[in-house]
Amino acid sequence: MKFKTVKRGIALGTAAVMTMGLLTGCGGKSNTSSSGSSSVQTNEDGSLNTDKEVELVMYVISDRPAGQDIVDAKVNEILKEKLNCTLKINWIGWAEYANKYPLLFSSGEAFDLAYSATWVNFTSLAQKGAFKNLDELWPTYAPDNFAATSDTAKEQATVSGHYYCVPTQLATYTAYGPIYRGDLVEGSGWDGVMENYEDIEEYCDIIKETHPEMEPLDQYSAEPEWSYVYMQNQGFTTVDKGLRYMWFDPSEENPKVFTMGEYEGTPEFLEMMARWNEKGFFSKSALSDTDSQKFQNGKAALRVHNIDTYRTQAILNPDWDIRFSNMVKDVAHLPFTQDCMVISNTSKNPERALAFWNLLTTDQEMYDALMYGVEGTTYTLNDKGEFAITDTDLYGEGAMWCARSDKLTRNQVGTPDDYDPQKQAFEQSITAGQGTERFAGFVFDTSSIETEIAACSNVAQQYWWPLELAYTNSETGLAEYTEKMKAAGLDKIVAEAQKQLDAYVASH
Numbered sequence: 001m002k003f004k005t006v007k008r009g010i011a012l013g014t015a016a017v018m019t020m021g022l023l024t025g026c027g028g029k030s031n032t033s034s035s036g037s038s039s040v041q042t043n044e045d046g047s048l049n050t051d052k053e054v055e056l057v058m059y060v061i062s063d064r065p066a067g068q069d070i071v072d073a074k075v076n077e078i079l080k081e082k083l084n085c086t087l088k089i090n091w092i093g094w095a096e097y098a099n100k101y102p103l104l105f106s107s108g109e110a111f112d113l114a115y116s117a118t119w120v121n122f123t124s125l126a127q128k129g130a131f132k133n134l135d136e137l138w139p140t141y142a143p144d145n146f147a148a149t150s151d152t153a154k155e156q157a158t159v160s161g162h163y164y165c166v167p168t169q170l171a172t173y174t175a176y177g178p179i180y181r182g183d184l185v186e187g188s189g190w191d192g193v194m195e196n197y198e199d200i201e202e203y204c205d206i207i208k209e210t211h212p213e214m215e216p217l218d219q220y221s222a223e224p225e226w227s228y229v230y231m232q233n234q235g236f237t238t239v240d241k242g243l244r245y246m247w248f249d250p251s252e253e254n255p256k257v258f259t260m261g262e263y264e265g266t267p268e269f270l271e272m273m274a275r276w277n278e279k280g281f282f283s284k285s286a287l288s289d290t291d292s293q294k295f296q297n298g299k300a301a302l303r304v305h306n307i308d309t310y311r312t313q314a315i316l317n318p319d320w321d322i323r324f325s326n327m328v329k330d331v332a333h334l335p336f337t338q339d340c341m342v343i344s345n346t347s348k349n350p351e352r353a354l355a356f357w358n359l360l361t362t363d364q365e366m367y368d369a370l371m372y373g374v375e376g377t378t379y380t381l382n383d384k385g386e387f388a389i390t391d392t393d394l395y396g397e398g399a400m401w402c403a404r405s406d407k408l409t410r411n412q413v414g415t416p417d418d419y420d421p422q423k424q425a426f427e428q429s430i431t432a433g434q435g436t437e438r439f440a441g442f443v444f445d446t447s448s449i450e451t452e453i454a455a456c457s458n459v460a461q462q463y464w465w466p467l468e469l470a471y472t473n474s475e476t477g478l479a480e481y482t483e484k485m486k487a488a489g490l491d492k493i494v495a496e497a498q499k500q501l502d503a504y505v506a507s508h
C-alpha cells in the first residue's frame with residue numbers, strides 16, 4: 001500500500017483502520033488519537049487527517065551537508081503536497097555529538113524525530129523514557145515500513161517488550177578485511193588473492209621491495225586493527241566491537257567469554273607481528289603518527305576496514321585498482337539498530353512523523369530529494385541509476401543514515417563492479433539463528449561496570465597497542481598486559497559479559 005499524493009485523508013492499512021475504529025468509538029466522529037497529540041485527528045474512515053499543517057523537527061548526528069538549503073526546499077515542497085507538513089532538520093556535528101546528543105532527551109525540548117543507534121546508547125535511553133512507545137504508532141502510521149521490516153530487525157527494536165525505534169532497512173555486514181592497491185603489484189607474479197595473513201605478508205613483501213617509498217600497512221595513532229581481524233578470521237566474535245579484548249565462539253551452543261590475554265593463539269599472533277615490525281611493514285613510531293589518510297593519499301598500500309569504505313576509496317581513486325578481501329570467517333548482519341529513528345517522548349506530532357517516515361522509506365522521489373537533492377542541480381543519474389554529486393564543494397550527499405534501505409539507496413557513480421556481488425554473497429552465506437548471526441541482536445550493557453571499562457580501555461591503549469605492534473617484547477609484554485588488565489577489573493567485566501550472554505542465549 002502506498003500513501004496517495006494528497007494533502008488530506010491519507011489512507012492507512014486494514015490494521016490501522018481497525019485500530020482507529022476503536023479510537024473513534026461508536027459515535028463515528030473524528031477523535032484525537034491516543035498518543036495525546038492535539039494536532040492530529042483521525043477521520044471517520046480511520047484515515048490520518050492532515051488538515052492542520054505542522055512542522056516536524058528532527059535531530060540528526062552529522063555535520064550539515066553542503067547545499068542543504070536546496071535539499072530542504074525540495075523536501076518541503078514534496079511534504080507540503082503529500083502530507084501537509086514541513087521538516088526542520090537540526091544537525092549535531094561530529095565534534096559536539098558526544099556531549100550534546102544525550103542532553104536532547106533530558107532538556108524537555110519538544111521535537112519529533114531523532115537519529116539513534118546502538119553506539120549512542122539507544123537501549124539505555126529507551127529504558128530511561130526518552131522515546132515514545134511505538135507498539136501502536138509504528139504499524140498504524142508507517143504500515144508499509146512496518147511490513148517491510150524483518151522480524152530480526154523488529155526484535156532488535158524491542159526494549160523491555162516494546163518497540164522504541166524504527167530500524168534501518170539497509171542490510172550491513174560484519175565483513176572486514178584488507179583494502180589494497182592492485183596496481184602496485186601488477187607484473188609481480190602475485191596471484192592477487194588475499195584470504196589470510198600469509199597473503200597479506202606476501203603482498204607487503206612485494207610492496208617493500210618494489211615501492212620502498214611507501215608504507216605497506218596504513219597504521220597510525222588509532223587502535224591497531226590486526227588482532228581484531230585475526231580473531232574474526234579464526235571464527236570468533238567480539239562481545240562488543242569497542243572492547244576488542246573479549247571474544248567468544250558463536251558456533252558453541254552456550255559460548256564462553258575469553259580474553260586475548262588467555263587465548264592460546266595470541267603468542268603466535270604476536271610472533272607474526274614482531275616479524276612484520278622487523279620487516280618494516282609499518283612505522284616504528286606509528287602510534288604517535290596522526291596522519292589518518294595515508295592510504296587515501298597514496299602513502300600506504302593497504303588498510304583494513306569494511307566493504308563500504310572499500311567502495312568509497314575506489315570511487316575516490318579510480319586508477320588505483322583498489323580491491324577488498326573479506327577475512328571474517330562467519331559473516332553476519334550488523335544490528336539493524338546501528339542506525340535507527342526514534343520518536344521523542346516530547347513529540348506533539350508522532351502520527352505525522354511516522355507517516356513522513358513511511359513516505360521517506362517507500363517513495364523514491366521523497367528519498368532522492370532528502371539524500372541527493374534536486375536532480376540536475378545537486379546531483380545527476382547515469383543510465384544505471386547511479387548518482388553523482390555535481391559539485392562536491394557546493395553539495396553533499398545526505399546524512400540521514402537511518403532512512404537508508406536496500407530498495408531505495410542508490411550506488412554512486414564509480415562503485416566497483418564487485419561491490420554488489422560481494423554483498424549478495426554475504427547475504428547468501430547467512431543463516432538466521434546460526435553462528436554469529438544468532439548474536440546479531442546482542443548488545444552488551446556496560447552501565448554497571450563503567451569504571452572497570454574505562455580502566456581496562458586505558459590499560460589496553462597503554463600496554464596492548466604497543467604489544468600488538470611489537471614495540472614491546474611479546475612474552476614479557478603479554479604477561480604485563482594480562483596483569484594490568486586484571487588489576488583494572490577485567491574479571492568483573494568478563495563475568496558481567498558472560499552473565500548477559502547467557503541470558504541472551506536463554507531468551508532466544
